[in-house]
Every structure is written in C-alpha cells, then in structure tokens.
Amino acid sequence: MDKSLNLDQLRSFGLVIETGSFSAAAERLGLSQPAVSLQVRQLERRLAVRLVERVGKRAKATPAGMELLRHMPHIDAAVENAIDALADHASGIAGRVRLGTGATACLHFLPAVLRGLRERFPELGVVVSTGNTEDQARKVEENSLDLALVTLPVAGRSLAVMPVLDDEFVAIGRADFAPLKARVAPGDLGALPLVLFEPGANTRKLVDRWFAAQGLHPQPVMELGSVEAMKEMVAAGLGHAIVPGMSMAGRGAHPELKTSRLNPRMHRTLAVVMRRDKPVSKALRAVLDAIVAAGKPGRR
Incomplete structure (x- = not known):
C-alpha cells in the first residue's frame, strides 16, 4: 500500500468531525461543500476504510475514523516542525x-562569539577546527573551510582578507621568581631561559623579528605549539615567555604569573580570510558579522 497521505484531505476530514458538518467544515476552509465531501471520499478510498458516518444530523467518526483522529495531532506536529525547520533555512540562519x-x-576569543551565535540562531551550527595560518588559509582556498580567523600575514591570491583585531603581546614570568619589570625590552629577556612558540608559526616569526631588530637571536629552552602549555611551563618556573595578550586576559589570567608590557610594543593582527568568490549566505554572514563585532573592542 502506498503510505502517502494528502494533508488537505486530512484537514478536511478533521474539520468535518470537529464541526459535525460538511457544510460547516467547507465554510471554515473557504471551500464548497461538494469539494470537502470529495476530499473525504478520496481519503476513504485511499485508506480503504469508512471514516465518517451520519448520526442523526451530525457527521461522526467511525471506529477507523477515531483511530485516524488519534494520530492527527502527531501528524500536525510533525508537519509544523518541518515547516519551522524549513523556515529557518529560508531565512538563511541555519545549516553549517x-x-x-x-x-x-x-x-580566548571564539567561545563568547559562538555562545552568542547559538543563542541567536539555534539552528546554526559552527564547526570549528584549529591549525596554523598556512594550513587554515590552504583549507579556505580548497573550500574545505568557509572562513578562517588567522594571524597575519597570510598568502593567497584567491583570498579576501578582513582585519578583525589587534592583539598585543606581553611577557610573562612567575610572580615570585625573578619578577620582570613593568616594561621589558629584548635585552631584558634575551639572556633568560625562554619558552617560545614552535618554529614556523606566525606568532613565532613576530617574536623572532622583535628580538632580531635589536641584534638578538635567543635560543629557547622549549618550543611549544600551545599557549596554555607555555603558561604552565612558565608557572612551573622553567622560563619566561612572550604570549598574545588575549591569552592572559579575563578567564585566561593565571594566578602564578605576572605580565609585563614589551618595549617596543609588539602586536599581531587577527583577520578573517575567505575565498573572494565565496557566496556569502545569510548563515555565513551571521558568523562573519559576529566575529567582526567581537573584534572591534580589541582594535587597540
């Protein structure tokens, strides 16, 4: 048996039973009485059962009709949920x-952005992956990512680059162990044991250039890919580090570490990169706008 059902026929049947009259149901539906009668007959033929019978002057449901009525709230709810879901897609603020x-x-930056997006657009899913700038830019060019938030500079002729925020670097050391001055220069740090980012990362290149401008080329005792690992090594008294300021702000602050500003100051610029020919859906626009809005206070 074909298990498809006509929703208009179901609605006509339900209103006939609700009102007790084909003519009253027709008035509610804005149809003629013969049209409603035809829809109910077609539904009965489709299901091969009698659904409506007359009891006196009222139309009543047969036992089979009562069984169908029992399922109709679930059918209505499923249809309503489907329509609501499609409405989200029609608005564009849904999908992935x-x-x-x-x-x-x-x-240290995205959690608040993603929380805000989920609260505003519960049907929107943002799938996040991490990596260095070069890898993320390549994935954007290959279209395996829709956009990426990376540290400049970034290469790629097919990429559009939108600066979002400036993140100033700070030096960190244990608060109770050889504390640093409020402002430190390359010469203050060059002779100390240093925990630096792994080679090749844009953040490491910035730090190396900061030292090189003063003729210094320090040899770190550790080279790590995680700023949180760097902070823990410094907290253990194993050296000092230069880290992005956002990693020590707010919930990133570490009770055992003291921060010092750099002299000369150094910052990195975080930017959103996308393919120039990327169609910007409403969902993608919502994510992009949220990132840019969150970055505005940080453009210091």
Missing part, C-alpha cells in the same frame, strides 16, 4: 558554517 582558527583564538 566551517570555521578554522588558531588554538589561542579558539580558547
């Missing part, structure tokens, strides 16, 4: 957006 970023921004 693939976002790449670095580990530090993932920990």
